[in-house]
Amino acid sequence: MVGEKKIRLGIWDTNGKEKSQQELHKISEKLHAVIICFSLCDRKSFKEVEYYMKFAQKECPAEPYLMLIGTNYDKWKSRVVTYDEAETFAMSNGLSYFETSAKDDINVDEAFQLLSEEMAKKFYGKEEAPETEKSNGECSIF
Ligand SMILES: Nc1nc2c(ncn2[C@@H]2O[C@H](COP(=O)(O)OP(=O)(O)OP(=O)(O)O)[C@@H](O)[C@H]2O)c(=O)[nH]1
Numbered sequence: 407m408v409g410e411k412k413i414r415l416g417i418w419d420t421n422g423k424e425k426s427q428q429e430l431h432k433i434s435e436k437l438h439a440v441i442i443c444f445s446l447c448d449r450k451s452f453k454e455v456e457y458y459m460k461f462a463q464k465e466c467p468a469e470p471y472l473m474l475i476g477t478n479y480d481k482w483k484s485r486v487v488t489y490d491e492a493e494t495f496a497m498s499n500g501l502s503y504f505e506t507s508a509k510d511d512i513n514v515d516e517a518f519q520l521l522s523e524e525m526a527k528k529f530y531g532k533e534e535a536p537e538t539e540k541s542n543g544e545c546s547i548f
């Protein structure tokens with residue numbers, strides 16, 4: 407819910423594997439937001455963020471809202487990516503940034519709440535009614 411408005415998000419969960427990348431190209435036209443997840447415990451996954459960010463910026467005509475998420479926040483002993491470097495990357499590229507733990511339920515609701523608010527702005531924050539959007543008022547995220 408955002409205020410009085412119920413926001414329905416259509417979410418595609420993809421991974422970095424080849425088959426998913428092909429699927430990603432197929433749905434890229436419909437995307438209104440992109441959540442790029444990396445593991446705070448895996449530097450390689452952080453390095454790959456840039457690739458997906460550029461993909462979203464270049465290949466998605468709807469100019470999707472971009473969010474960066476560092477996962478596995480609870481595994482602080484194994485953490486290798488610092489808050490500062492991830493946040494600096496996010497800030498300098500215009501992405502919002504959250505660190506989450508699915509295990510301990512940290513920041514997951516907060517991230518989806520912000521996303522819903524941004525989608526509400528995108529769809530309702532202008533004079534056009536959402537039904538007039540190409541997507542019939544649904545927004546798409548991966
Ligand atoms: N401790 C902890 N484990 C997590 C967290 N999120 C996911 N996991 C575990 O990490 C493993 C992989 O999680 P997935 O969500 O499948 O990871 P993924 O990046 O989506 O993997 P692919 O879809 O294969 O690319 C599973 O065993 C999860 O239970 C978290 O926040 N904390």
Ligand SMILES: [Mg+2]
Nearest residue numbers: 419420421422
């Ligand atoms: Mg997955």
